[in-house]
Amino acid sequence: MNTTEPLTGKPFALEGKSAMMERALSSAGISILFQDSTLTLSYAENLPRHFAELFFAGGSDSDLFGQAHGDYLRTLKFKVLETGTATNAEIDMDVDGEVRTYELKVQRINNEGSLGILSVISExxxxxxxxxxxxxxxRELSHRSKNLLAIIQGIATQTARNTLSLDSFLAKFRGRLQSLSNSQDLITDSSWRGAYLFDLAEKQFAPYWPETAGSMPIFGINAHLTPNAAVHLGLALHELIVNSASYGAIAGGAPSITLNCKEAKHNGRKAIEIAWVEILPNRTEIHEFSENSFGKTVLERVVPSSMSGKAELRLVPGRIEYYLQIPETEFEILKRP
Incomplete structure (x- = not known):
């Protein structure tokens, strides 16, 4: 019957019902297969082309699905015949060079006293x-969440070790959590692909950069960082900008700071080097980067080790310089200046 033609006769005549069923099966992508109690194929409807070419009345599951799948389905269907308990099965088949998965819902039927098997097949x-x-x-989300929780735990522990009061701890801990959140926002917005260096720096600098100081001093290559690099570099930039706002150039009213990114080599391989150079308003050596401090630990150990990179923090009278080399596994250069 050509089911693409309009139905004729009474709407619910037998022929009309059959045509309506065929159309419903076709639109739903469902095939049906009938077998008698010996599992001999007797009738099929709406089989996909590759199955329809193999089907013939009197055939078996092995003729349709191949010997291995046929043996498996034969055992399964005889059990359904014996117990009357419906079951499902899935098989993977190579169709035109592509692996396709089919689900079979198998149940026993009783046709005028004769038992048989009805299989409803869908891809x-x-x-x-x-x-x-x-x-x-x-799994990736779980992995990233565990990493993030480990970072937060580390921040809390190290911040507590380097603060003398609860108020001081809360202020520093909240600032570092906000830094982490800012980096995470950029990563999430990119569907976990990472973040551009300039966007990351602007996000970290914005709460502390004076409005009267003009645009933020970010130069060089706007490298695209991996999520791992973005999170850890964000922490480093936070420590640098907070120190500047507390004791350095920003606090002194003369924010002479530059952040520059250029191509470099690390262990003989391609890398980028990010350089923070801060000129202090006087030659004071007051800062938050004392030996064993959280900021110094983050800049010199945590951040470079997280990226298998290299870092150097230079504290000299009148200047604070920080250099971080990031290997090519942690960035891409999608845009050049």
Whole structure:
């Protein structure tokens, strides 16, 4: 019957019902397969082309699905015939060079006293692919969440070790959490692909940069950083800008700071070097980077080790300089100045 033609006769005549069922099966992407009590194929409807070409009345599951799948389905269907308990099965088949997954819902039927098997077949290739992608994303999210919690725990522990009062701890801890949140916002907005250096720096500097000082001094290559690099570099930039706002150039009213990114070499491989240079308004050596302080630990140890990079913090009268080399595994140069 040509089910693409309008139905004729009474709407609910037998022929009309059959045509309506065919159309419903076709639009839903569902096939049905009938077998007698010996599992001999007797009738099929709406089979995909590759199955329809193999189907013939009197054939078997092995003729349709191949010997291995046929043996598996034969055992499963005989059990359904014996127990009357419906079950589901999935098989993967190579169709035109592509692996496709089919779900079979198998149940026993009684046709005028004769037992048989009805299999409802649907392709679930895309559904299973989406499920695999979702599981992969959830595993990645779990991994990133654990890493983030470990960073927060480390920040809390180190901040507590280097503060003498609860008020001081809360102020510094909240600032560092906000820095982490700012970096995380950029990463999330990019669907976890990372963040551009300039965007990251502006996000970290904005709460502390004086409005009267003009645009933020960020120069060089606007490298695209991995999520890992963005999170840890964000922490480093936070420590530098907070120190400047508390004791350095910003606090002194003359924010002479530059942040520059250029191409470099690290262990003989491509890298970028990010340089912070801060000219202090006087030759004071007051800062938050004393030996074993949290800021110094972050800048010299935590940040470079997290990226397998290299860092150097130079504290000299009248200047604070910080140089960080980031290996090519942690960035891409998508835009050049």
């Amino acid at each position: 679930v290739t895309e559904l299973r692919h989406r499920e695999k992608v979702l599981k992969s994303l959830l």
